[in-house]
Amino acid sequence: MRNSTRLRWQSAAITLVTVAAIHGCGDAGSGTMSDGGTATQGTQPTGTATTDGGTATPTGTEGPTGTGTQGETQGTTVPTTGTPTTTSGTTDGVSATDPTATTDTTTAGTTTTTTTGGMKLDMGGPPGCPPDDQPVTFDYIWIANTTQGTVSKINTMTGVEVGRYYTNPVPNGGEPSRTSVNQFGDVAVSNRNPGSVTKVMALPEKCVDKNGNGMIDTSTGPNDIRPWGQDECVVWHTPLPLANGYSGGARPTAWEGVAQDPVSCETPVPRLWVGYKDVSNIAHFSRLDGDTGAILDDVQRPNWNANSFGPYGGAVNTAGDLFVIGYDNEVSIRVDAVTLQIEELGLSPGQYKYGMGVDQNGNMYVGAFSGPDHMYFYDPIAKQWQGLGNGGNPGGGALGIAVDNENRVWGAANGPCRLIELDGDTKTWTNQNIVLPDCGSPWGVSIDNEGYVWVVDKANKAYKVDPDTYEIKLIVTGLINPYTYSDMTGQGLKLVLPQ
Numbered sequence: 001m002r003n004s005t006r007l008r009w010q011s012a013a014i015t016l017v018t019v020a021a022i023h024g025c026g027d028a029g030s031g032t033m034s035d036g037g038t039a040t041q042g043t044q045p046t047g048t049a050t051t052d053g054g055t056a057t058p059t060g061t062e063g064p065t066g067t068g069t070q071g072e073t074q075g076t077t078v079p080t081t082g083t084p085t086t087t088s089g090t091t092d093g094v095s096a097t098d099p100t101a102t103t104d105t106t107t108a109g110t111t112t113t114t115t116t117g118g119m120k121l122d123m124g125g126p127p128g129c130p131p132d133d134q135p136v137t138f139d140y141i142w143i144a145n146t147t148q149g150t151v152s153k154i155n156t157m158t159g160v161e162v163g164r165y166y167t168n169p170v171p172n173g174g175e176p177s178r179t180s181v182n183q184f185g186d187v188a189v190s191n192r193n194p195g196s197v198t199k200v201m202a203l204p205e206k207c208v209d210k211n212g213n214g215m216i217d218t219s220t221g222p223n224d225i226r227p228w229g230q231d232e233c234v235v236w237h238t239p240l241p242l243a244n245g246y247s248g249g250a251r252p253t254a255w256e257g258v259a260q261d262p263v264s265c266e267t268p269v270p271r272l273w274v275g276y277k278d279v280s281n282i283a284h285f286s287r288l289d290g291d292t293g294a295i296l297d298d299v300q301r302p303n304w305n306a307n308s309f310g311p312y313g314g315a316v317n318t319a320g321d322l323f324v325i326g327y328d329n330e331v332s333i334r335v336d337a338v339t340l341q342i343e344e345l346g347l348s349p350g351q352y353k354y355g356m357g358v359d360q361n362g363n364m365y366v367g368a369f370s371g372p373d374h375m376y377f378y379d380p381i382a383k384q385w386q387g388l389g390n391g392g393n394p395g396g397g398a399l400g401i402a403v404d405n406e407n408r409v410w411g412a413a414n415g416p417c418r419l420i421e422l423d424g425d426t427k428t429w430t431n432q433n434i435v436l437p438d439c440g441s442p443w444g445v446s447i448d449n450e451g452y453v454w455v456v457d458k459a460n461k462a463y464k465v466d467p468d469t470y471e472i473k474l475i476v477t478g479l480i481n482p483y484t485y486s487d488m489t490g491q492g493l494k495l496v497l498p499q
Contacts, residue, residue: 126262135203137185138449141488144176145480151189156448159474163219167198169228181490182255182270190250195243195276207233236293242278249276252314257497273322277310299340305330317362318496348376349387355400355485360495367398374398391420392432400444400485412442434470444485456482
């Protein structure tokens with residue numbers, strides 16, 4: 001294993017990857033698959049999870065079936081080493097305890113100044129252009145609480161949940177799953193049923209004072225979920241009325257990365273890709289305006305598998321091209337960001353495709369929940385797929401996938417629940433059994449701002465893991481059927497951010 005010096009990745013020349021990942025629900029075990037909610041292709045262990053005075057009972061899954069424990073105390077963080085510290089402050093009229101503030105940090109020759117809850121980040125820029133100094137933060141992981149219809153905003157340094165937001169107007173509805181963080185730290189959350197996508201701003205200073213009371217009214221934690229339409233950091237919601245119910249999505253969700261224009265010195269507004277399937281089995285890949293949520297483009301691919309879910313996972317490369325995989329043995333494609341033409345990528349060496357991520361060179365890694373290969377690799381230049389072999393237990397596989405800035409590839413593995421590590425340079429397994437104590441159903445994996453690996457467990461918790469020692473640094477509990485396996489932190493996007 002390579003040694004690494006873990007630095008806060010808050011530098012001006014941010015290199016971004018949009019790993020808008022693959023998402024599904026379920027538990028590891030038999031290999032039977034389904035896609036959560038009311039789907040009939042699999043089952044999820046029932047359980048009761050307390051949420052602000054009510055209960056939510058999961059009824060289905062989007063993935064391999066298995067067992068897991070649910071019903072943890074909401075909003076609890078269990079540190080395994082050390083004691084997290086917080087600082088208090090007030091931003092835009094919102095008073096809260098916020099552990100994210102740092103001050104006057106110099107990274108890679110770039111001065112970073114911060115405000116409570118975020119920072120002014122020198123984003124670099126073309127010669128002759130002043131750096132883009134708009135507020136940016138990457139101190140959060142965004143995890144969807146599927147059966148509650150919310151998304152949690154968790155500080156990755158302390159494990160404290162500092163906000164929880166409804167993602168759609170249907171109480172306990174929408175079945176949110178994929179979350180994608182843009183290069184400024186804001187999140188888009190896609191709802192599978194009814195299909196829609198919602199944007200939440202990460203920093204209060206970028207939220208909108210809709211009621212004109214001179215302050216930002218927004219959630220401060222898991223027990224402070226504002227009614228739909230009343231949280232001023234939830235800035236837009238776009239329904240996708242053509243999405244064919246639960247099986248159609250939306251699922252693939254990925255922000256593009258953008259660079260400053262060398263002439264105007266302006267930074268374009270990043271656009272957002274979202275994929276779904278309609279009643280005629282046409283797959284749609286819609287590109288939305290990042291500021292308003294308006295649909296700008298709609299790329300269609302007819303004859304998507306009628307007997308499967310719609311497009312399943314997505315991520316972008318530096319050019320903004322969208323890579324999409326279908327569930328299991330469905331096709332994979334690439335949508336050109338400029339021409340909007342579709343390139344068919346063919347089939348992986350085996351079936352069982354599930355989660356995915358993209359490395360800094362635009363290569364794609366795909367998790368396989370069963371079979372002889374627990375990951376696949378796709379080289380878009382050679383246009384070749386490669387099976388990467390067994391990641392441990394032959395009966396298990398990998399679900400969510402994430403690539404870090406040292407080209408280590410991490411997988412949330414099932415049968416049994418564990419974290420697995422692959423060396424992306426040599427395509428060999430580095431560790432096939434990183435233990436996650438009391439893990440029930442591993443689903444998503446993501447990298448945080450300091451380089452730690454996060455694993456989302458559908459048994460209502462998430463683990464923070466040291467990538468060098470494999471020590472469990474934090475266990476965050478209190479989630480509600482968390483079903484997220486995409487770029488939850490924005491660190492995937494950082495790998496491919498254009499310069």
